[in-house]
Amino acid sequence: MAELNDRAREVFRQIVDSYLSTGAPVGSRTLSKLGALGLSPASIRNTMQDLEELGLLAAPHTSAGRLPTQLGLRMFVDGMMQASEPSEDERALIDGGMSGGAAIEDALARTTAVLSGLSQCAGLVLVAKTEMLIRQINFVPLSPGRAMAILVGVDGSVENRLVILPEGLPPTALEAAANYINARLAGLTLAAAADRLSAEVAADRAALDVMTAGAVATGLAAWSSDGAARPVLIVRGQANLVESSVDLDRVRLLLDDLEDKEELVRLLELARGADATKIFIGAESQLFSLSGSSVIAAPYRGPGGRVVGVVGVIGPTRLNYARVIPMVDYTARTLSRLVA
Template sequence: MNGPPLSDLSDRAREIFRLVVEGYLDTGTPVGSKALAGEGGVGLSPASIRSVLAELEQRGLLAAPHTSAGRMPTESGLRLFVDAMMQVAEPTAQERAAIEKRLAEPGPIERALEETSALLSDLSGAAGMVMVPRREPRLSQVSLTALDANRVLAVLVGEDGHVENRILSVPTAVLGVSLEQASNYLTARSSGRTLAEAAAVVEQEISGGRSALDEASRDLVSRGIATWTTDTAERPVLIVRGQANLLDESALSDIERVRSLLDDLENKQSVATLLENARDADAMRIFIGSENRLFSLSGSSVIASPYRDREGKVVGVLGVIGPTRLNYARVVPMVDFTARSLGKRLG
């Protein structure tokens, strides 16, 4: 979907193209020749402007959605603008201070991630997304409690104080064993280890007949380890906030596109896979419309940036998603600054 290089356009064509794109991103509506010829325009007659607009349309950079209507950028036009013409507007000192203050508030890291997603939504007027860091905390304790005849609640406590609750389905006969014995066994094998490391130790002991557990307890422990490790690998890792921002007045005329986008966002695993593509990037990734297959039907744009811990290691990805008429010049540096601020919060 690559359009012509910027050097192929005359100065006059570049200026008109820039005004059309900026006008469209500002208002969400096509820009006509009369508006371009008015005060603050390019100083050409409407006829001359229409000639340049026709040339830009022929080059695939602009499109006219309706007869006699103004022009709007195509996805190729937006890509050319973002890559070669956009002048970013860095966050103001007040905005930077507000972002840093909000992310510096005390509390668990999960709250900071929630705050980041909501913050990105507020700043961009679109939906904010944060992919949770892949982390395997070292455990300090595991406790098992019967909920009913077929369910056990497992509480996994990390050395950092992080607590996760998991529910395990078991046969009724298993609940006749001592949950305390199984809890003590799991705590002893998992203390100071990640769940994956503990699973390897438990599996080795049980398969080697060295577990000192009766058959029912071994079954309970094996079921728990198998379920928890699978759950960790497959659970959604994406926080999305601000979907309501996508339902603004301009969306009412294109409700099918917005419905398609909201459906895409419901499939968090697919969106997380998209953001995974930005993990290995050295800087910002911008996906415009059909450049990404996931959002090709909704015609949406994604601005994503990896965020790093203080050691410089990429631990996750954050960004925004919205219509292709996002204010890229403002949102791109805002996402970048938020990523750096979150990295400082992670320590």
């Protein structure tokens, strides 16, 4: 920014504004006809050449106008953009997506769809998987050394897991293990139940023999490989990417990228530790280096200010940053109030 004089800044700003609106290269004659600069096409061309040498503009073809580079977009977003707060109608739509008294997962999905529609991008939300609270566990013997553990959650959900039992475990130990869990550990998460079991065994308060305690531990551990904290990714509004794009080839690449949920989760995880909205432009993210896409994401917080998820959008680098960044920020702050 320090290397740009007032003329260069204004030429650069108008080129970026035009590109974000149309997606098309901007030529010196076009800028000259706008009249706001008060410069001849030749003067504008010279300034554009200077900006290109600084790496802020590029020409897609020899005879074409100029487009902002990734570096240029980053400089514009960080140092020149004038953000506009969401309108009253936009805030009402975002707030409405979170109302209704339904499960938080449904509210998150609706909010993501609203954000997608307002931004004309794909909406994203990353939320920590909710760990089930135990109502009861039952064991069904299958064969020597194997049983089916059936976990019923407080919310009524049911999950099954195949467990390998300690060698020589008598059938009565399975029943005793289930009775212990249901009497002593109901209402806890699996992790909390395992901690209580360890504490009670250590203090000799579990009233379990060694083999039954092993069966209890095996039953609780059957779900640990799922990774209770593994985040869940919700994506809404991919169709908006097609409808709003002038470059369908890039959109096809982006839609392919969105299929790689694991990499997308890794990218959004980078925003979890951010104090404010995080912006990834083009090849700043390896995942979107080919599709040339941008991600705007912000963390939202639960009780005690702990980050519990990330909300954002993904779209072409040619998106309305000044409008979308505050929109994502508002959504994150509103979600924080909802889940706190």
